[in-house]
Amino acid sequence: xxxxxxxxKIIKDNYADEWTDTMEIAKKAxxxxxxxxxxLSQLYKEGKLTKxxxxxxxxxxxxxxxxxxxxxxxxxxxxxxxxxxxESIVYPPNGFPLIITGPSGVGKSFLxxxxxxxxxxxxxxxxxxxxxxxxxxxxANNPELLSSVLFGYKKDAFTGANENTLGLIDRADNGYxxxxxxxxxxxxxxxxxxxxxxxxxxxxxxxxxVPHKVNVRFVFATTEKLDNxxxxxxxRRVPLHVSLPSFKDRPLTERLSLIFxxxxxxxxxxxxxxxxxxxxxxxxxxxxxPGNVGAMENxxxxxxxxxxxQHPEDKEIxxxxxxxxxxxxxxxxxDVNNYSPIEEHEYGLLSxxxxxxxxxxxxxxxxQSQKLLLMKFLKNxxxxxxxxxxxxxxxxxxxxxxxxxxxxxxxxxxxDDTTIDQIAFGISLYYFxxxxxxxTSELISRFESLYPRTMYIYxxxxxTINTDExxxxxxxxxxxxxxxxxxxxxxxxxxxxxILAHGxxxxxxxxxxxxxxxxxxxxxxxxxxxxxxxxxxxxxxxNYIQNQKDHDHKGIFVLFDMGxxxxxxxxxxKYSDSELLVINNVTTATAxxxxxxxxxxxxxxxxxxxxxxxxxxxxxxxxxxLSDSTNIVVxxxxxxxLSEEINRMxxxxxxxxxxxxxxxxxxxxxxxxNHEQKFFxxxxxxxxxxxxxxxxxxxxxxxxxxxxESGYHRFEDLLISSGEQKPNIANLMDKMLKFFTIEGIKDRxxxxxxxxxxxxxxxxxxxxxxxxxISLDGKTKLNLYMHLSLMIERMLINSRKPDTSSVAFESDxxxxxxSVSKTIFKGIELKYNFKVxxxxxxxxxxxxxxxx
Numbered sequence: 117x118x119x120x121x122x123x124x125k126i127i128k129d130n131y132a133d134e135w136t137d138t139m140e141i142a143k144k145a146x147x148x149x150x151x152x153x154x155x156l157s158q159l160y161k162e163g164k165l166t167k168x169x170x171x172x173x174x175x176x177x178x179x180x181x182x183x184x185x186x187x188x189x190x191x192x193x194x195x196x197x198x199x200x201x202x203e204s205i206v207y208p209p210n211g212f213p214l215i216i217t218g219p220s221g222v223g224k225s226f227l228x229x230x231x232x233x234x235x236x237x238x239x240x241x242x243x244x245x246x247x248x249x250x251x252x253x254x255x256a257n258n259p260e261l262l263s264s265v266l267f268g269y270k271k272d273a274f275t276g277a278n279e280n281t282l283g284l285i286d287r288a289d290n291g292y293x294x295x296x297x298x299x300x301x302x303x304x305x306x307x308x309x310x311x312x313x314x315x316x317x318x319x320x321x322x323x324x325x326v327p328h329k330v331n332v333r334f335v336f337a338t339t340e341k342l343d344n345x346x347x348x349x350x351x352r353r354v355p356l357h358v359s360l361p362s363f364k365d366r367p368l369t370e371r372l373s374l375i376f377x378x379x380x381x382x383x384x385x386x387x388x389x390x391x392x393x394x395x396x397x398x399x400x401x402x403x404x405x406p407g408n409v410g411a412m413e414n415x416x417x418x419x420x421x422x423x424x425x426q427h428p429e430d431k432e433i434x435x436x437x438x439x440x441x442x443x444x445x446x447x448x449x450x451d452v453n454n455y456s457p458i459e460e461h462e463y464g465l466l467s468x469x470x471x472x473x474x475x476x477x478x479x480x481x482x483x484q485s486q487k488l489l490l491m492k493f494l495k496n497x498x499x500x501x502x503x504x505x506x507x508x509x510x511x512x513x514x515x516x517x518x519x520x521x522x523x524x525x526x527x528x529x530x531x532d533d534t535t536i537d538q539i540a541f542g543i544s545l546y547y548f549x550x551x552x553x554x555x556t557s558e559l560i561s562r563f564e565s566l567y568p569r570t571m572y573i574y575x576x577x578x579x580t581i582n583t584d585e586x587x588x589x590x591x592x593x594x595x596x597x598x599x600x601x602x603x604x605x606x607x608x609x610x611x612x613x614x615i616l617a618h619g620x621x622x623x624x625x626x627x628x629x630x631x632x633x634x635x636x637x638x639x640x641x642x643x644x645x646x647x648x649x650x651x652x653x654x655x656x657x658x659n660y661i662q663n664q665k666d667h668d669h670k671g672i673f674v675l676f677d678m679g680x681x682x683x684x685x686x687x688x689x690k691y692s693d694s695e696l697l698v699i700n701n702v703t704t705a706t707a708x709x710x711x712x713x714x715x716x717x718x719x720x721x722x723x724x725x726x727x728x729x730x731x732x733x734x735x736x737x738x739x740x741x742l743s744d745s746t747n748i749v750v751x752x753x754x755x756x757x758l759s760e761e762i763n764r765m766x767x768x769x770x771x772x773x774x775x776x777x778x779x780x781x782x783x784x785x786x787x788x789x790n791h792e793q794k795f796f797x798x799x800x801x802x803x804x805x806x807x808x809x810x811x812x813x814x815x816x817x818x819x820x821x822x823x824x825e826s827g828y829h830r831f832e833d834l835l836i837s838s839g840e841q842k843p844n845i846a847n848l849m850d851k852m853l854k855f856f857t858i859e860g861i862k863d864r865x866x867x868x869x870x871x872x873x874x875x876x877x878x879x880x881x882x883x884x885x886x887x888x889x890i891s892l893d894g895k896t897k898l899n900l901y902m903h904l905s906l907m908i909e910r911m912l913i914n915s916r917k918p919d920t921s922s923v924a925f926e927s928d929x930x931x932x933x934x935s936v937s938k939t940i941f942k943g944i945e946l947k948y949n950f951k952v953x954x955x956x957x958x959x960x961x962x963x964x965x966x967x968x
Contacts, residue, residue, distance in 0.1 A: 119155065120155045120158055120159065122145070123141065123145055123147075123152065123155040123156070123159065124159055124164055124165075126141065126144050126145050127141060127159075127165070127175065127177060128177060130144060131175075131176065131177070134176065135168060135174040135175065135176045136174065136175060136176070137172040137173065137174055137175070138152060138153055138156060138172060138173060138175070139172070141156065141175065156175055160175075160449075160451075161449060163178055164177070164178055165177060165178055166178045166451050167451060183198060183202055183234060184198045184201065184230055184234060186230070187226075187227065187230055188370055188373045188374050188377060188452065189366065189367075189370040189373075192367060192369070192370055193361060193366055193367055193370055194360070196358075197227070197358045197359075197360065200214070200356050200357075200358050201214065201227070201230075201231050201234070201358065202234070203356065204231065204335075204356050205231065205234060205235045205238060205240050206238065206240060210331060210333060211235075211240060211333050212354075212355055212356050213313060213333070213334040213335070213336070213353065213354045213355075213356070214231070214334070214335050214336070214354070214356045214357075214358065215298070215335075215336040215337065215338070215342070215354045215356070215357050215358075216228065216335065216336070216337040216338075216358055216359075216360060217337070217338055217339070217340075217341075217342065217357065217358070217359045217360070218339070218359055218360035218361070218362070219339060219362050219408055220339050220407070220408065220410070221363075221407050221408035221409050221410030221411055222360040222361065222362055222363065222408045222409055223360060223409050224296065224337040224360060225249070225294065225296060225337065227358075227360065228249075228292075228294040228296075228335040228337065229247065229294075231292070231335055232245075232247040232291075232292040232294075232335075235292065235333070241290065241291055241292070241333070242290065245290050245291035245292070246287060246288055246290075246291040246292070247288075247291060247292045247294065248284050248285075248287050248288040248291065248292070248293045248294070249293075249294040249295075249296065250265065250266065250284055250293075250294070250295050250296070251296040251297050252295060252296065252297045252298055252299075252300035252301045253296070253297040253300045255300070256300045259302040259304070259305070260274070262301070262302070262305060263302070263304065263305050263308070263321060264281075264283065264321050265283060265284060266283050266284055266285055266305060266308075267283040267285060267308060267318055267319070267320050267321060268280075268281050268282045268283030268285075268286055268320040268321070268328075269281055269283075269320050269321035269322050269323075270320055270321065270322035270323045271322075272322065273320075273321040273322025273323075274321065274322070277321075277322065280320075281320075282320075283320060285312070285318065285328075285330060285332055286328060286330060288330070288332045289330040289331060289332060290330075290331050290332075291332070291333070292332070292333045292334075292335060293332050293333070293334050293335070294334075294335045294336075294337070295334065295335070295336050295337070296336075296337045296338075297337070297338060297339070298336040298337065298338050298346065299338045299339075299340040299344070299345035299346065303347060306346065306347050306350045307347070307349075307350075309334075309350065310347070310349055310350045310352075310353045312330075312332075313334070313353040313354075314353065316329055316330060316331060317329050317330075318330070334354075336354065342357070362408050363403075363408040363409050363411075363412055364403075364404040364408075364504065365504050366504070367502060367504065367505050367547060368401065368500070368502035368504075368505060368547075368548070369547060369548065371401045372397065372401060373452045374409055374412065374452075375397060375400050375401060375412065375416065376392075376444070376446055376450060376452040377452040378412065378413045378416035378417075379392055379416055379420065379435075379446040379450075380446055380447070380448065380450045380452055381413075382416060382417060382420040383420075383446055383447050383448055383450070384448045386420070386424055388424065388430070388431060388432070388433050389431060389432045389433070389445055389446070389447045390420065390423070390432075390433055390434075390435050390445070390446045390447075391432055391433065391434045391435065391438075391443045391444075391445055391446075392435045392436065392443055392444050392445075392446055393434070393435060393436025393437055393440045393442065393443050394440070394442040394443060394444070395436055395437070395440065395442075396419065396435055396436040397444065398499060400412060400415060400416065400419075403415065419435050420433075420435065423435045432445075462497055462499075462500060462548075463549065465493060465496055465497055466493075466497070466545070466549065466554070467554075469489060469490065469493040469593075470554075470556070470559065470593070472489055473486060473489060473490070473559065473593060474558060474559060474562065476489060477562055477566070483596060483600060483603065484600075486596050487596050487597060487600055490542065490593065490594070490596060490597060491538070491597075494538060494541055494542055497545075498541075500544075500545065500548060501541055502544060502547075505544045505547060506537055506540045506541050506544055507540075509540040509543050509544055509581060510533075510536050510537055510540040512580060512581045513536055513539065513540055513543075513581065514536065515580065516577045516578075516580040516581065517529055517531075517577075519580070520573075520576055520577050520580055521573065521577055522632070523628055523632075524576075524624065524627065524628060524631070524641075525573050525576075525631050525637040526628075526630075526631030526632040526633075526634060526635055526636055526637060526638070527573065527599075527602060527606065527636070527637060528635070529598065529599075529602065531598070535597070538597070539594050539597050539598055542591075542593075542594045542597070543581070543591045543594055545590070546582075546586070546587050546590040546591060549590070554590065556589045556590060556592055556593070557589075559592055559593060560589060560592050563592060563595060566607075567595070567599075567603055567606070567607055568607075568664060569606050569607055569609060569637060569664070570595065570599050570602070570603055570606045570607060571592075571595070572663060572664055573606070573637055574592075574595045574598070574599065575588055577598075578591055605636060606636065606637055608636075608717070609636060609637065609638060609714060609715065610670045610717060611670055611671050611672070611673060611714045611720075611723075612661060612664060612671070612672045612673070612694075613638050613639040613640070613672075613673045613675075613710070613711065613714055614639065614640055614641075614642070614656075614657055614660060614672070614673070614674045614675065615627050615639050615640070615641040615642070615675045615676070615702060615707060616641075616642050616644060616653055616656060616657070616674065616675070616676040616677070616702075617641075617642075617643065617644065617676065617677040617702060618643075618644050618645070618646050618648065618677055618678070619643060619644075619646070620643055621643055622643060622677065623641035623642055623643045623644070623677075624641045624643055625704075626639075626641065626702065626703075626704050626707050627639045627640070627641035627707075629704055629707075629708070630704070630707045630708050630711040631711075633708060633711075634711050634712065634715045636715060638711040638714050638715060639675075639707065639711060640660055642656040642660075644656070650679065650684065650687060651687075653676070653679070653684070653687075654684075654687040654688065657674060657687075657688055658688075658691055661691070661692060670694075670695070670720055671694050671695035671696065671697065671720040671723075672688070672692060672694050672695070672696045672697070673696075673697050673699070673710055673714065673723070674688060674696070674697070674698045674699070675698075675699045675702035675706065675707055675710065676698070676699075676700060676702055677700075677701060677702050678700065678701065679700070684698050684700075685698045685737045695720045697720070697723065697724050697727060697736060697737070698736070698737050699727055699730070699735070699736050700735040700736075701735070706727075706730050709726065709727075709730075710723065710727065713726060724736065741794065741795045741796060741797055741798055741799070742777060742787070742795060742796060742798070742799055743775050743777060743798055743799075744798075745774065745775045745798060746773070746774040746775065746798050746800060746838065747774055747775040747776065747777050747798055747799050747800065748766070748774055748775075748776050748777070748799070748800050748801060748802075748803065748838070749777050749778075749779055749784065749799055749801075749802040749803070750762045750763055750766075750776060750777070750778050750779070750802075750803045750804075751778070751779040751780065751781050751783075751784040751802065751803070751804050752781065752804065752805040752819070753781045753804070753805050753806045758805065759778040759779070760778055761855060762778075762803065762819070762852070763776045763778045765848060765851040765852055765855060766848060768851065769844055769845075769847040769848035769851055770835070770840055770844050770845075770848060771839070771840060771841065771844055773838070773839045773840070774800060774838055774839070781804070781805075781806075784802070784804070784808070785808065788808065788810045788812060788814075789810075792812075793812050793813060793814075796812060796814050799814060800815070800834060800837070800838045801814070801815035801816065801817060801834045802814060802815065802816045802817070803817055803819055804816060804817075804818060804819065805818065805819050805820065806818065815834055817830060817831055817834065819852075822849075822852070822894055823853075823856075823893065823894035823895040823897075823898055824893060824894070824895050825893040825894075825895075827894075828849065828893060828894055831845075832845050849894060850878070852894075853878075853894060853897050853898055853901060854874050854878065854901075856898055857870075857874055857877070857898060857901035857902055857905065858870045858871060858874055860898075860902050861873075861902055861905045861906065864906060865905065865906070865909055866909065866913075867909060867912065867913070868905070868908065868909050868912070870905065873905050873908055873909075874901065874905065876904075876908065876944055876947075877900070877901045877904035877905050877908070878901065879943075880904055880940055880941070880944070881897060881900050881901065881904070883940045884936075884940065884964060887936055887940075888964075888967065888968045890967045890968065892967065896963070896967075899963065900963055900964075903959070903960075903963060907952075907956050907959075908944060908948065910956075911948070911950040911951070911952055911953070911956065912948050912950055914950075915948070915949060915950035915951075923954040923955055923957075923958045925954075925958075929965075929968070930961065933957075933960075933961050933964075933965075933968065934954070934957055934961075937952070937957045937960060937961075938952075938957070941957075
């Protein structure tokens with residue numbers, strides 16, 4: 117395979133339907149730019165590639181095989197025309213008759229010939245099939261002669277009919293017959309024609325017995341309105357109708373292509389290159405005189421003839437001022453279909469204004485300065501104004517303002533016609549540079565950061581003009597001209613609001629009412645099919661939130677008409693970390709209430725609190741899991757009462773940086789079994805009175821284990837990791853020990869008040885710890901508290917009995933303990949008027965000797 121063929125294959129395999137530049141192809145081919153340029157030029161000359169001038173030069177596979185590819189505008193303004201022409205060719209068994217309308221000189225006969233050629237290419241007719249034409253206007257004053265020319269005649273049918281003669285329709289058998297100016301056809305001939313269209317048979321003049329049978333495909337054309345001249349019975353037999361636009365109504369790109377095609381034909385005729393001044397091109401493109409394409413082609417002929425006459429020997433002939441350096445070279449190889457009307461100068465202006473706008477956004481917050489920059493640019497590039505295209509865009513813009521921005525999003529714009537035309541002109545530039553490498557991603561990113569909500573509705577608005585992504589991206593900068601006075605107001609909304617409802621317009625009707633009453637874009641709405649799944653509903657919300665590009669919103673409000681509240685909430689929370697309120701059974705009243713609060717910028721919690729007033733009919737959910745805040749769960753098997761007491765002690769002792777939730781033990785078990793890990797994402801740990809088995813990764817600590825040293829340290833670590841301070845934890849432990857001591861002794865004390873005596877025993881225990889500089893674990897303290905409480909009551913009961921016990925304290929350690937204990941107990945001895953026996957002190961020693 118030759119190197120040039122390899123390059124062609126690379127382009128075909130990688131860039132079949134898209135433009136690409138020389139460097140990109142060079143990288144793929146692993147060749148230098150200079151070498152690849154030679155191959156590209158060769159492929160271009162061979163007609164295998166087409167190119168577009170600009171910075172950089174762009175290349176694409178030539179579309180010679182595309183239907184009607186040699187018809188200028190086949191993929192543009194004539195796209196629908198081409199589609200119907202194809203239908204007229206391929207519909208079985210013999211296609212459809214077609215009628216072409218349009219002003220004189222727009223190319224009706226040229227289109228008819230293209231239909232014939234395309235039919236041969238598609239195999240609908242044979243290669244030797246004929247294309248017969250007739251202009252009915254040539255016989256306007258002699259209808260009988262027209263009829264004989266069309267249908268033929270039999271010998272002696274009229275004076276001078278010396279032999280049987282076939283008509284044009286016979287000659288067109290198995291081919292195409294093009295009848296131009298059909299409005300000049302007499303009614304009798306129209307009747308004959310529609311009979312032929314019905315049966316495929318007709319009678320020549322003078323023949324009444326033997327009809328002629330033919331298989332002819334018809335194309336008709338007229339410059340007049342069809343209903344004024346043609347029989348309705350005839351029109352019913354011509355189902356396809358296409359209308360060709362006048363030259364001035366064609367897009368500028370197509371007008372330029374037609375102009376350059378005319379210059380190219382003259383270049384071929386005289387075998388010269390023409391250097392056509394841009395001023396000449398502009399003048400010809402704006403010619404709106406009658407005559408259309410034909411008149412334009414005559415103008416071009418005269419221009420070429422005049423220039424040739426003055427310089428017949430020159431190989432390159434200037435058309436226009438030969439000192440003008442802004443010109444286009446047209447020769448026999450000029451690609452008329454892919455000429456870009458925007459030249460380096462205009463492209464440079466566009467690049468400059470883009471760069472300047474980016475700098476201005478960074479340095480000057482004044483929107484008016486940015487607006488003036490764009491207005492000045494449009495003034496400097498007015499040579500590209502295409503009134504037809506601007507009018508078309510302006511018409512669509514006005515519809516978009518009314519039906520999208522105002523009706524749907526509540527944004528009313530007061531733009532006069534001059535401003536709208538100015539913006540339409542800016543938007544129209546896309547059609548001149550859509551295939552250039554013009555990257556607007558940085559500006560889009562900047563606008564999405566500054567104006568996320570405005571950018572969203574602007575893109576919705578632009579899609580009503582053209583859904584092409586390149587068009588939308590290229591039109592982003594004109595946002596400043598459209599929303600100049602509305603940006604601050606639109607961006608003042610800091611929440612994301614969504615309405616979802618089943619039916620064709622339920623959601624959008626509510627949205628329209630709320631947004632318009634609020635006068636701002638509060639809600640987006642989605643009308644959903646009746647059988648939509650929760651997964652599909654979720655995709656609506658997910659796509660919308662991702663398209664919002666607003667990462668600073670305070671929260672999301674989703675209002676829907678029916679379904680599972682919890683399931684909806686959980687689905688949305690999978691991909692959003694924002695605060696979320698979901699409201700079921702949406703009505704216009706509830707949506708308006710929420711909308712007004714969103715507009716007022718109320719707090720999220722304030723709005724959620726207000727939402728609860730809608731009653732049981734409208735369920736609400738604004739948090740996922742056990743709680744909407746960091747929490748600790750307390751659940752005791754002995755009942756909620758014990759849980760509530762532990763809760764009370766925690767609230768009194770700790771800093772309350774988290775929520776304490778008390779639950780029935782049975783409810784806790786079911787909750788652990790029926791929910792996934794994420795349900796407990798904000799739960800730090802669970803405190804219970806018994807061990808619980810679960811597959812979830814959640815800390816569960818037994819309250820009685822806390823009394824052991826290891827259990828206390830674990831409990832302490834869990835609280836510290838939750839933001840708690842050690843002194844508060846120690847205070848909680850004291851309260852818990854006091855509580856459990858009271859619970860343990862209150863049924864065993866006969867005289868003493870357990871709530872009073874516990875303070876005494878805590879003081880005694882604290883004095884032992886302070887003297888010996890020891891720290892007792894909870895279990896030891898609990899045992900000590902219970903022992904001391906019961907001891908005090910024993911001493912009180914036996915205070916009148918003599919102490920006969922005799923205990924020997926032999927070691928120095930024992931004697932020291934005895935002396936210390938007598939000092940510590942002195943306070944309760946005086947208070948209760950008894951003496952603590954040596955035996956009781958020896959029992960205390962047994963409890964504490966391992967610590968001292």
